[in-house]
Amino acid sequence: MAESAACPAFQLGGARYDQGSFFGRLRHFIAIIDPSTLFVSEKQLKESIKLLDDYKHGSLPPGVSDLQLWEAQKIKQWLNQSHNACVNYANRNATKPTPTSKFLQGYVGAVSSAVSIAVGLNVLIQKANKLSPATRMIIQRLVPFPAVASANICNVGLMRHNELSEGIDVLDNNGNVVGSSKIAARHAITETAFTRVVLPMPIFVLPPIIMSYLERLRFLQCNRRLLLPIHSVVCLVTFGLSLPVAISLFPQMSQIEVSCLEPEIAMATDCKVVTYNKGL
Numbered sequence: 001m002a003e004s005a006a007c008p009a010f011q012l013g014g015a016r017y018d019q020g021s022f023f024g025r026l027r028h029f030i031a032i033i034d035p036s037t038l039f040v041s042e043k044q045l046k047e048s049i050k051l052l053d054d055y056k057h058g059s060l061p062p063g064v065s066d067l068q069l070w071e072a073q074k075i076k077q078w079l080n081q082s083h084n085a086c087v088n089y090a091n092r093n094a095t096k097p098t099p100t101s102k103f104l105q106g107y108v109g110a111v112s113s114a115v116s117i118a119v120g121l122n123v124l125i126q127k128a129n130k131l132s133p134a135t136r137m138i139i140q141r142l143v144p145f146p147a148v149a150s151a152n153i154c155n156v157g158l159m160r161h162n163e164l165s166e167g168i169d170v171l172d173n174n175g176n177v178v179g180s181s182k183i184a185a186r187h188a189i190t191e192t193a194f195t196r197v198v199l200p201m202p203i204f205v206l207p208p209i210i211m212s213y214l215e216r217l218r219f220l221q222c223n224r225r226l227l228l229p230i231h232s233v234v235c236l237v238t239f240g241l242s243l244p245v246a247i248s249l250f251p252q253m254s255q256i257e258v259s260c261l262e263p264e265i266a267m268a269t270d271c272k273v274v275t276y277n278k279g280l
Helices: 022-032 035-039 042-056 066-090 100-127 133-142 144-159 161-166 182-198 200-214 218-222 224-247 263-268
Strands: 168-171 177-181 253-257 273-277
Touching (some): 177 182, 182 224, 218 224
């Protein structure tokens, strides 16, 4: 009842939760990746689609609540998430075309940085004779995080490098393009890169720490076969928590003051604040 009372008025294609706050974005992305949608029956899916079609054509049956409409849209939203398999391609602001060579540069840069950092850190750890074996083991387990984080930064920077030279579109209050800004592009790429650093942080940091303590338990020492499934569960739970948190840090449609942008953009609009697509 409390959930229904707090439910906002339904808006087709809109977001149920406030996208201007971190917790609103967090609840939005948690709803998107809700695993319960995997168990939606074909009958429920068809009913949801029909309900949304009825709403679109103004022929809703009496008694349908906003909560029911939001749930219907959530189910159909899950149906449309097949494009998420290409998230590494779609992480950019798509207003500017990106040459294939940029993707190859991103791949080479990501792999090179990840391998070189991982190898370098492992060499340093092996030479650190003053560290205790337990401390050295924990640090070795943490090595993948800086390697993956650096790879993600290189990926974002290299794959979206053309945005830095060409700029990205900024929009006024009415959604009209007022210009192409390189400064906004820097903000967008910085925010995206920071998100990509935060995303693997819990995944690579928490499981090694948790498992280092669990492995000391006598029960698991006597049942070594359980280590792999327990490790898998720990990783799964950690990833399930870290993904919505990371992508909720910044709104996808971010805002920036016109006074911070290029003079030609300030001259092209009366708005004090413009919007740009940060990308995911």
